[in-house]
Amino acid sequence: MPGTAEVPEGLIPELLERLGDRLSLSPADLERHSRDESHHEPRLPWAVAHCHGVEDVQAVLEVCRGYLCPIVPFGAGSGLEGGAIPIRGGVSVDLSGMNRVLRMDPEDLDATVEAGVTLSQLNSELGPRGLFFPVDPGSDPTLGGMAATRASGTMAVRYGTMSANVLGLRVVLASGEVVTTGGRARKSSAGYDLTHLFTGSEGTLGVVVEVTLRVQPLPEAVAAAVCPMPDLRSAVRAVIETIQLGIQVARIELLDEVMVGAINRYQQMDSPVTPTLLLEFQGARDAVAEQVREVADVVGAKGGRLELMPTPEARSRLWEARHHALYAAKALRPHARTWSTDVCVPVSRLADCLLETKAELDRSRVLAPIVGHVGDGNFHLSFVLEEGREEQFQEAAAVHARMVERALRMGGTCTGEHGVGIGKTSFLRQEHPSGVGVMRQLKATLDPLGILNPGKMLEVEE
Numbered sequence: 001m002p003g004t005a006e007v008p009e010g011l012i013p014e015l016l017e018r019l020g021d022r023l024s025l026s027p028a029d030l031e032r033h034s035r036d037e038s039h040h041e042p043r044l045p046w047a048v049a050h051c052h053g054v055e056d057v058q059a060v061l062e063v064c065r066g067y068l069c070p071i072v073p074f075g076a077g078s079g080l081e082g083g084a085i086p087i088r089g090g091v092s093v094d095l096s097g098m099n100r101v102l103r104m105d106p107e108d109l110d111a112t113v114e115a116g117v118t119l120s121q122l123n124s125e126l127g128p129r130g131l132f133f134p135v136d137p138g139s140d141p142t143l144g145g146m147a148a149t150r151a152s153g154t155m156a157v158r159y160g161t162m163s164a165n166v167l168g169l170r171v172v173l174a175s176g177e178v179v180t181t182g183g184r185a186r187k188s189s190a191g192y193d194l195t196h197l198f199t200g201s202e203g204t205l206g207v208v209v210e211v212t213l214r215v216q217p218l219p220e221a222v223a224a225a226v227c228p229m230p231d232l233r234s235a236v237r238a239v240i241e242t243i244q245l246g247i248q249v250a251r252i253e254l255l256d257e258v259m260v261g262a263i264n265r266y267q268q269m270d271s272p273v274t275p276t277l278l279l280e281f282q283g284a285r286d287a288v289a290e291q292v293r294e295v296a297d298v299v300g301a302k303g304g305r306l307e308l309m310p311t312p313e314a315r316s317r318l319w320e321a322r323h324h325a326l327y328a329a330k331a332l333r334p335h336a337r338t339w340s341t342d343v344c345v346p347v348s349r350l351a352d353c354l355l356e357t358k359a360e361l362d363r364s365r366v367l368a369p370i371v372g373h374v375g376d377g378n379f380h381l382s383f384v385l386e387e388g389r390e391e392q393f394q395e396a397a398a399v400h401a402r403m404v405e406r407a408l409r410m411g412g413t414c415t416g417e418h419g420v421g422i423g424k425t426s427f428l429r430q431e432h433p434s435g436v437g438v439m440r441q442l443k444a445t446l447d448p449l450g451i452l453n454p455g456k457m458l459e460v461e462e
Contacts (some may be wrong), residue, residue: 033092039339040082075145081421115144134159150200152417157375170210219282259369266328343407344416378416
């Protein structure tokens, strides 16, 4: 595994003095913090700081400032663009030990958690109070990581992304100062919107240590359905029409026929190998029944059919299969690695962008099943690449670049939810040619030494 620069003399002893056994130099721990779920090459950190409180984070920053040592926040390691990989060495700041749910308020429908609380942990504590947190990326990330990457997921079409669900943050700046942003009020016009500045900043402006979140009441009724469609165009047109009619679906996911086949094989299912929509409906019983009827009419007019899941167990199995789609794709080839990437476009341009991308894939020699949270115009490719086949990687990179350029040309974005991380820095410049300069000024103001997650998001100026 490639290394980076030499460890500054004196850094490790000083960190050990401040953190004691919360600083790890174990080879296994270093290796675990060298990677995430992305295709990017792992890089070993110099040390791992297991932080159990804000004071630990401040102590690490205080020591590292003196050595110009990089700081790389780490939650669950489930990111898909290399955001937690310490590409320049430094200290991996593991926040998973900061895992207390600090407050839940059913009356105001909000909660405050430490950064290391996971999505499943939060929902297990909210459930008995009749509540849930709806942002569902499909893995089990930490809430701090979700805020830092502006995560999204299958229910964003109804409940929005992390941007819509984070009410406030506590952030440790590079200086060691702790800043509290936002609050519990549902609206405010008081000053700059610092909450949204740090939400999605990928650890480059500060270390998120607490998150105050909007939560939702559990719905009275939930129904899920599978809709096999005759072709990809019909499936996409059904999605667009559903959204434009204002039908309140909670989830509307698209799988192309390659992904359906992969999931069949991986999950031992027998769904028809054809482009397929997966849907979920939530709300009052009568409202759910009406939503089902309306979507059934839409997909029926496009040559598809809506099949309701008969039991809660079948519904859970359906979404489990969807959440394991990346692993199902990887299993299509032995000893393969996956490169998952995404774009997002206005829903009216979804058909053009997705179908042009699919046509290019069909002409290419790369394998890349398609899956998407298409209700908000977001879709993903999961390139399945054989180890040692550099020509596959090069062709995938070319397909990827053209997909992003296509999305930008259609008024979209280079990443709907994976973040910029390592892999999309050049595309960020294309998307925001004037905005990147402002971003650099913000970075230089909040992190003048450049120690917070360096090499991520913003390209280094030549």
